[in-house]
Amino acid sequence: MTARREASAPPVLPGYAHVRTLGLGGFADVFLYRQDLPRRDVAVKVLLAGSLDDEVRARFQTEANLMAQLSHHPSIVTVYQADIAADGRPYLVMEYCSRTGLAERYRTERISVAEVLRIGVRLASAVETAHRAGILHRDIKPANVLTTDFGWPALTDFGIAATTGQGGGATVGMSIPWSPPELLAEHPRGDERSDVYSLAATLYSLLAGRTPFEIPGGQNGAQQLVARIERAPLPPTGRDDVPAELHAVLERAMAKVPELRHPSAAALGRALQQVEADLRLPVTPLDLLDDGTPHADPAPSQGGTDVADATRLRSIVAVPQPEPVRGDDDATRVRGPVTVQPQPAGPGFLTPPPPPPEPAPVGEPDVADDDDTRRSRTVAAVVSGVVVLGAIVVIAAAALRPGAGEPRPGDTDFQETGGSAVEAVVPSPHSLEGERDAAGNVTFTWVNPDPRPDDHYLWGVVTVQGTSRPEVVEQPTVTVPAAQSGDEVCIEVSIVRADRRASAKPAQVCA
Template structure:
């Protein structure tokens, strides 16, 4: 089934436009076409590099001009290695708007799936972390893409996936209908005929990663609808089904299912949280992770747990889960090596950042604070929109029956601040998606074992978050 974009449905096809003559550029050929624009390949004569130039199909059209201007401005305003680079924009001699882009010789993910079939799991996770990083940067700049899909993910000359086509992007706070592509749109977008927010983008990115593994968008894959109306009906009323591929692990399926939840509140709170979940799956499956590439955000997830013995000066004992097929002898050797490295890192890095809370049975760890101290001093890392959001301070936790109450303080309270918190499972990774609260305290059920841990981030009204979550463990 071809993708249908709501804001272009019903338009009459136009004749193939003549490639414009642009000073300093030599026409090479056609890259692609859509209902509103053609994309041509040109050679920039001054640099002898190829570029892609998107040219409107209409002449002297104010709406088209505004859309092209928005796309060029948005894509140039927050450069990122996984967002297609914009080199310039203008109006042709016959009144058509155009934008000059980085040329992506690898084509689109859609084209690659059509030619080569579904992607391997490890490459899909790699792309997912990179694209989620770019998406988070857009959201942090208050921009929602609104049309993430396989045809809008292009492969650059460096082999990187890059988000293209911000033509219907809009402000995070602008909920007016602007357009969407039904196979990749979440239920709330279909129900409102186009309105969506950053959580809608997270859904669409998850649908894109799903298609990389399944070959089709989630509901086309699961239900094989025969019409657009039937597809929309499936998205609105039927569940997303797991991918029927034996080599797609359950850990990956779970991450995608959460991001594809019908209720936006059940999805990952931010694109960087989605990236963290993908990193967790990478570490669990392959022992490595693709870094998150956003200024002010740690590239890798913090994986630190402090047990009571550690506070007394003994080394923590924690080991990463090993694949079941490894032989016991190999596991033993790997664990011994990991423990040795953990010991060195703990002594050199973590111990200086441990602060005893006021409660005698809790330990607080704020790893990777980029120089920020636990008394609330901000690091000097910024995100282009002001001072970096600090981590919570004065964390403590105490057992009370079958539960644990955690409290913290905000070193720089601002109007609209909220707190994203999640329980950490066995000191290894967040066992629950982040939940929001307006309070500086939360009560959770006690975890199995000797300690219960949570991580907490401050969330500003503009959705910027602490560059590093603060972690606290209450000990029985």
């Protein structure tokens, strides 16, 4: 058994007082310091003296710059300062997350489905924010998710991150149990969907209490794990309270072929939101900034008012949620605004009811103020009340509808699908069969249980090395030529919708 090394000596930092050691890493140690001004506790990550080569220094500088660029997000650890200590060691001063992180929790606690969904949506918004800034994390795992003082997950350690343009080719420092197959290949290549895989693998660990392809009591070395990641189906979590739709979401996000996964972290977050809605849980907001959709200009100036001074109606991208019941732990959270679009008055535009009639003057009763008149006034008051109540019901229903306030159809990660925040899981093909002819060609056919306009099918040949490069066909049939079929040929097929959603689990058959 390898002896645990001692922590390096904490550097002397002007304006900070060392408190204790928080953690030890392969390239750096993390210490708790108390900052003098402003007075607060901070976490300081310090490079080890023996790791000060040019490559490690460059990675450390990259981490500082990337985390500072993303620090505005509530689920990404905030960086306050980066500098070089008097002894020559670079260091980062970061937000101190005092609560227990996910690495410690998933092995020792049974984390509820509701909390895992909440963590998943918040981390999805953090990863999506990084991707929109052109940054791949490449090492999402429980150990890199801390917990803030208010219980929010906070993504950290962008030390091996890359820009999306680089494709995530290098794999230095990656963690095998949460890595997708394409980054474990001889020539690794990844993109945003690689982070989607790792995020889903992290959520699986929170539910199962183990890494996704770990066999309790079995052989779980690097070679065995890589083989299972590349070929084995995702095993059940072993928990009866994990709904089938959540397992289907994780299966799709962890598909062996990147094209079968959710196309973005935001899409994975919306799928998790749909599971929350199906379970009648409060829907966790996706914390995403407006993606730059042009705002509406004000109406032309009238009455001499300068157009430049006119008030503009701004569109706000937000995912609202129902108000929690009293006692819910989200009761004190600031609510996301509901999207309000400028609308002209006209037919169908909701206007307030007319004011009630003026009361009759005090004095002699008017001859026309008889019983019929009083009854008509009563009816008018009741009708006005019904109109107001109806308006309230309509507004409340719009605000509580799952997906209200979703990004507009112009959002590249969202396709309008009848007003639902997330469509139901795409089914798998059934009745998949293969028949070999005299020449050795194998023709496969299958049935689409829920055909939609513009449905396509993604298929590939499955071998011991994994699935071949998938191909798209329009009809539910494909022929594998004899030169590729051999003694036995296996394929997997998924349904692909017009909006690029695919079957949560491909159908497989051998012939």
